[in-house]
Amino acid sequence: MVMVQEQLMEPDEGEELESTDNLFEAGLDSMALMQLLLMIQDRFAVTIPASELNRKNISTVRSIALMIQKQAT
């Protein structure tokens, strides 16, 4: 959650990101997305295949967590 918040570069100062907020609407641009993808793969030692990287899987913190879990198991 903190990682995603950091990558979103405080789109709204003082506002907290919820796990079900739509990240694209919150300002997830390609820089933030690339850095997030890099960090996820490094931090959780998982490889996210291209086929898994779709809008549905990365639209919320919750869906990202599910995607990571799926790759780790």
Next chain:
Amino acid sequence: MIAGGGSAGMAAGIMAARQGAKTLLLERQGMLGGMATTALVHSVCGLYRMREDAKAVYANPGFPEEFASALLRDRHADAPTKMGRLMVLPHHPTGFAQTADQIAQGESNLQIWFHTELTRVEEGTEGVEFEWSCRGTQVRACARSIVDASGDGTASVLAAKATEQTSGSKLQRPAYIFGLAGMPFEAFAEDNRLRVVHAIVEGVRSGALPKAAMGAQFRQIQVSQEVFCTVDLSGDQGDSLYDPLHPACLSRIDREGREIAGRLVEYLRTKVEGFNKCQVSQFPARAGVRESRRVITEHLLTGDELMRAQAFPDAIANAAWPIELRETARGPKWSYYEGEEPPQIPLGSLQVKGSDRFFVAGRCLGADHRAQAAIRVMGTCMATGQAVGIAAAIRAEDKPVSAEAIGKALECRAEPT
């Protein structure tokens, strides 16, 4: 005399000419538009008010609205597009130059000389003497008032006016933008775009792509069916910090931008479906410099003033874009102003300190580093440009310059007559 024909200088020149002033605009490139044409920046920011809904409401009346409407009319821009809370006008850089030519050519009082560089500026009691150069020919001339819309405070520095500059470690980073051709338009549809993102991250992880390729952003302009890619560069090299006023650094970032573009395209050709015939279609004439010198003016506009949307008695424009700091090449840091009313820009921050005939507009006006990160965008540059164009014309007639006089002139002169 207007130094520079970017968004600010173009607006200043046209509005000064409409006031009846015999106006000379000097531009070092071969077209108007500055960043919007020669650096291939392909969306106009700061044109619209920040709103929750998707309605495009102009932040500044007059030239910004007139120019944006002309871009849309000429089919040189897509419909205004919402990006989070912000609204931008995606445009076609070539079309921007055409629309600018068309509007400028209608002004009989406006003389535009492309391919000219200012080489000397000296303010006297009666006016401003200056010299410009074109391919080794020097010409001396005189103006009753002057607008520095050079983006780099060039005219101000030549006239020995005070300027300041943020240190190279904190300066806003430059953007390198290039055109791409040879891909089907659907290569950037929803999930396909994510495949590009995935491939670039893999390329950086494996070392096949330089780190600077991270964040490469692709945007399609619908009206021209063109694709542009933007890469933010750090501008540093070893111990040598980014310095957008030094030819060594400017040359380096242009070369680096071209190299990244070449490597990125070569990589994407083999890794992403639909990119196998991808090519770089155009390089910019120069990298997109976001910040360099800032001119010292009667009022220094601060980031804090913008954040609290301070009202000024001598307000001449609205600064509708939030503070967008790009002190690193790792993406922007945004700060949004409070309330619904956009922050104002006072006339004092466009009046060069200690002079009543020397004005400044665009990204080098009198602002601190944070405020500059908001006022540097093209929509706002057009708004500050039109205000100083009118101010310089009023001053050329030896009449008193005030925000009220500018406002009154704007009401009469907003549309071409």
